[in-house]
Amino acid sequence: MDRSNGIYDQVEQDTPEARAARQLDKVQTVIATAMKSSGEFKARMKAAGLCAKDIKDLDSFSRIPVLRKKELLGLQQDKGLDWLLTAAPGELSRIYQSPGPLFDPEGREKDYWGWTEGFYAAGFRPGDLVQMTFSYHLTPAGLMLEEPLREIGCAVIPAGPGNTTVQSQLMTSLPVTGFVGMTSFLKVIADKASAAGMDLKKDFNLDVAFVAAERLPESLRTEVEEAFGMKVRQGYGTADVGCLAYECLELGGMHVSSRCYVEICDPQTGSPLPMGEMGEVVVTPYTLSYPLIRFGTGDLSRMVDTPCACGRTAPKLAGILGRVDDTAKVKGQFIYPAQVAQVVAKFPQIEKHQIVITNEDDRxxxxLKLQLSAPLDESVFVPAFQEMVKLRPALDLLKNSDQIEDGAAPLVDLRTYE
Ligand SMILES: [Zn+2]
Structure with a gap:
């Protein structure tokens, strides 16, 4: 089976101009629908002094204030879910609940959560027998990721999470070629099967995996791929909006999905940033039942537009690089723990670090607290830090008796405001 050939939808090969025209057309349709029947969107536009005809292009679209994930829970609780919908609850397809508790409505549109092109890009093909290990209970994960498999023409074993022994038995007694779940769980299955004397390449038929919901270290990907002789590709999405981006077989980031408009924005102002800069992932899915227009995910990423050998032309997200909540603005500059970690990684004598932000007399x-295993040349470290983070840090070199605890927050903001 050739898993690398072809694409699911022609729009994945659009020119940048065609993509932008389609994006504008799609967001205008969502806006028109939301202006008619979403109480939330009408209120947001009114508060910003905007009306639908002000949104003439993608630049003016970016003037619509961002709806933050943090606000969504309060809106659902105070105003009721109806207020955010354009259809009556009984006209939806499903309503899930994720932790918060937050309702995740699913409309009746085809491929509602938009994962299908991602599964196709990961190498899933008609005729695959796929084991689904995400939960089907309350959370959208299981059903959300099953839909694309049915769309492509795969068969699904709705195994759900846990019960490693049964998972392994299913995979070895049936010709299971695909896995959907968390990579860490696939590794547990591999370790247990190996310990029981099974041969992961001969006793299993796994060819492809679509993984999500956790950070995927390259070392873990390589380990699982080599153990089973398979490809492991990840998708990025949320329970609110579904798919935002996905990896193709070429790797090098996650192509932005064609079923939503993704912007990388200044976490404070919500304004889009130039290509390549790090900021908050803001998404507008093109679905109409539950319009989440300019939805701020709270995730940090940057977009890259280097051409990909797979033939898809959509730019890529260069991974999820942290959470907005873990960032702080100091002297007009965002401090991203992921960038600090990048600098620190170049100095092996730094065992642990923590950023602490304080203020005194409005300054x-x-x-930067550093726990060292050997002396550090500050005249090399400080300029390297400044180059990346654009600020000069005060260094606090810790003594042995004063260590950074395991699992300590990467950034602590201790500023107080009168
Ligand atoms: Zn690609």
Missing amino acids: DLLT
Whole structure:
């Protein structure tokens, strides 16, 4: 079976101009629908002094204030789910509940959560027998990721999470070629099967995996791929909006999905940032039942538009690089723990680090606590830090008796405001 050939939808090969025209057309349709019947969107536009005809292009679209994930829970609880919908609850397809508790409505549109092109890009093909290990209970994960498999023409074993022994028995007694779930869980299955004397390449038929919901270290990907002789590709999405981006077989980031408009924005102002800069992932899915227009995910990423050998032309998200909540603005500059970690990684004598932000007399101070195993040349470290983070840190070199605890927050903001 050739898993690398072809694409699911022609729009994945659009020119940048065609993509932008389609994006504008889609967001205008969502806006028109939301202006008619979403109480939330009408209120947001009114508060910003905007009406639908002000949104003439993608630049003016970006003037619509961002709806933050944090606000969504309060809106659902105070105003009721109806207020955010354009259809009556009984006209939806399903309503899930994710932790919060937050309702995740699913409309009746085809491929509602938009994962199908991602599964196709990951190598899933008609005739695959796929084991689904995400939960089907309350959370949208299981059903959300099953739909694309049915769309492509795969058969699904709705195994759900847990019960490693049964998972392994299913995979070895049936010709299971695909896995959907978390990579860490696939590794547990591999370790248990190996310990029981099974041969992961001969006793299993796994060819492809679509993984999500956790950070995927490259070392873990390689380990599982080599153990089973398979490809492991990841998707990025949320329970609110579904798929945002996915990896193709070429890797090098996650292609932005054609079923939503994704912007990388300044976490404070919500304005889009130039290509390549890090900021908050803001998404507008093109689905109409539950319009989440300019939805701020709270995730940090950057977009890259280097051409991909797979033939898909959509730019890529360069991974999820942290959470907005873990960032802080100091002297007009965002401090991203992921960038600090990148600098620190170049100095092996730094065992642990923590960013601490304080203020005194209206002046912000960024202190970097460092736990060292050997001396550090500050005249090399400080300029490297400044180059990446654009600020000069005060260094606090810890003594042995004063260590950074395991699992400590990467950034602590201790500023107080009178
Ligand atoms: Zn690609």
